[in-house]
Amino acid sequence: MKDMLVQVEPLIPALRRYARALMRDRAAADDLVQDCLERAVSRWHQRRDGSVRAWLFTILHNLAVTQFRQTTARGRHMSIDDAGEQELVSAAAQEQRLIYRDVLSRLARLPEEQRAVLLLVAVEDLSYADAAKVLGVPVGTVMSRLSRARERLQQEMDGAGLGNVVALRSLK
Amino acid sequence: MSQRPITEDDLHAYVDQALEPERRAEVASYLDEHPEVASRVAAFAKQREQLRGALASIADEPLPAELNLSHIIENRKRRPLRGWGAIAAMLLLGLGGLGGWTMRSVLQENSTGLSALAQEAAYTYGVYAPDHVRPVEIRASDSAEFTKWVSNRLKQPVKVPDLSVAGYRLMGGRLVATSHGPAAMLMYDDNRGDRLVVLTRPMSGRNQDTPMMPQSTGDVAGFAWADGGLGYTLVGQLPTDTLRPIANEIRKQARPI
Numbered sequence: 545m546k547d548m549l550v551q552v553e554p555l556i557p558a559l560r561r562y563a564r565a566l567m568r569d570r571a572a573a574d575d576l577v578q579d580c581l582e583r584a585v586s587r588w589h590q591r592r593d594g595s596v597r598a599w600l601f602t603i604l605h606n607l608a609v610t611q612f613r614q615t616t617a618r619g620r621h622m623s624i625d626d627a628g629e630q631e632l633v634s635a636a637a638q639e640q641r642l643i644y645r646d647v648l649s650r651l652a653r654l655p656e657e658q659r660a661v662l663l664l665v666a667v668e669d670l671s672y673a674d675a676a677k678v679l680g681v682p683v684g685t686v687m688s689r690l691s692r693a694r695e696r697l698q699q700e701m702d703g704a705g706l707g708n709v710v711a712l713r714s715l716k
Numbered sequence: 717m718s719q720r721p722i723t724e725d726d727l728h729a730y731v732d733q734a735l736e737p738e739r740r741a742e743v744a745s746y747l748d749e750h751p752e753v754a755s756r757v758a759a760f761a762k763q764r765e766q767l768r769g770a771l772a773s774i775a776d777e778p779l780p781a782e783l784n785l786s787h788i789i790e791n792r793k794r795r796p797l798r799g800w801g802a803i804a805a806m807l808l809l810g811l812g813g814l815g816g817w818t819m820r821s822v823l824q825e826n827s828t829g830l831s832a833l834a835q836e837a838a839y840t841y842g843v844y845a846p847d848h849v850r851p852v853e854i855r856a857s858d859s860a861e862f863t864k865w866v867s868n869r870l871k872q873p874v875k876v877p878d879l880s881v882a883g884y885r886l887m888g889g890r891l892v893a894t895s896h897g898p899a900a901m902l903m904y905d906d907n908r909g910d911r912l913v914v915l916t917r918p919m920s921g922r923n924q925d926t927p928m929m930p931q932s933t934g935d936v937a938g939f940a941w942a943d944g945g946l947g948y949t950l951v952g953q954l955p956t957d958t959l960r961p962i963a964n965e966i967r968k969q970a971r972p973i
Contacts, residue, residue, distance in 0.1 A: 557775035560775065560783070561774040582788055585789055590846070590905065590910070591909045592909050613957075648771075666764045687724075690728055
């Protein structure tokens with residue numbers, strides 16, 4: 545149990561961050577992480593060789609997917625406006641906060657599978673192979689989802705940027 | 717210098733700092749020559765920085781008590797498995813005078829049919845699935861010997877399903893005792909270390925052919941059914957949606973011809 549403590553504990557903040565970015569709700573995300581940790585404790589000895597990080601993210605991701613499915617089945621719908629960026633962005637300067645809120649609202653508009661890939665790779669620093677394991681898809685799928693996620697995020701940003709340019713011109 | 721062509725994947729790996737130094741240099745010099753690609757890559761890198769910045773503070777928050785790993789480990793020691801908690805509760809009820817009747821009715825209700833089999837499987841899972849020293853008595857490499865032995869003991873031909881299509885490998889099996897006589901336990905696992913238990917034993921009386929039903933005991937869930945006098949159950953700590961197709965596969969393979 546000692547080695548588990550040493551290997552798992554440092555990863556809890558990252559698990560929380562991933563859960564919250566996916567769920568966009570602090571309480572729901574922490575519940576999910578708690579569930580994940582309980583499973584990790586009970587299955588520690590069943591773990592195969594390989595990255596503990598990838599193993600934990602796999603458990604967490606599967607729990608999140610199950611949760612999403614149940615939420616969808618119950619017909620509860622979380623709108624984009626309801627996305628809870630307030631929950632996500634806390635300690636940042638005012639100006640920075642607006643930029644962060646903007647990128648998170650664009651992230652929220654991505655399909656769930658693209659959002660998961662982008663978070664795992666770009667924020668949680670999982671290798672492409674580990675991200676593939678977590679999501680249960682081939683590496684090629686990870687790459688194509690990543691590419692689509694980035695293009696889509698960028699398109700929205702350019703769209704917004706274009707608006708800004710027009711606004712600036714009209715000021716002149 | 718002969719260069720491999722730069723691919724879309726290389727550009728993303730460049731953004732994610734996942735390239736070997738040599739390849740990274742190759743991509744960098746490609747970007748120097750292709751400003752329009754370079755600006756796309758720069759935009760992706762900026763996205764990445766913004767996302768990381770926006771989410772960074774979450775990882776710095778102090779952990780709430782529920783996420784204290786030492787607490788979680790301690791709680792688990794006190795409460796080994798929810799299934800066992802249920803048995804303990806029933807036994808405690810049984811000790812009380814009035815409670816004796818309560819337990820009797822509970823036991824009668826569950827003592828026949830598929831729910832009894834599923835409960836036996838859940839208890840078997842609770843005992844052997846967490847075991848990392850000897851979860852099975854006979855290993856998969858000796859599955860022919862195992863099949864012969866349990867078929868003799870169960871007085872019915874027992875088949876060992878191949879679950880590789882579902883990503884599960886046979887670890888092996890053992891004979892377990894139930895209140896309905898001996899049963900054959902098979903254990904499977906996948907690359908993540910998730911374990912599944914298949915328990916099979918002869919069914920009595922009117923339960924010889926029963927359609928597949930979902931079952932759950934504590935946090936162990938699965939499916940049970942009976943075909944041609946043999947009862948089967950598949951249990952694990954996975955969502956029922958995940959277990960259902962595996963149960964169907966077992967049923968297909970184990971069905972008497």
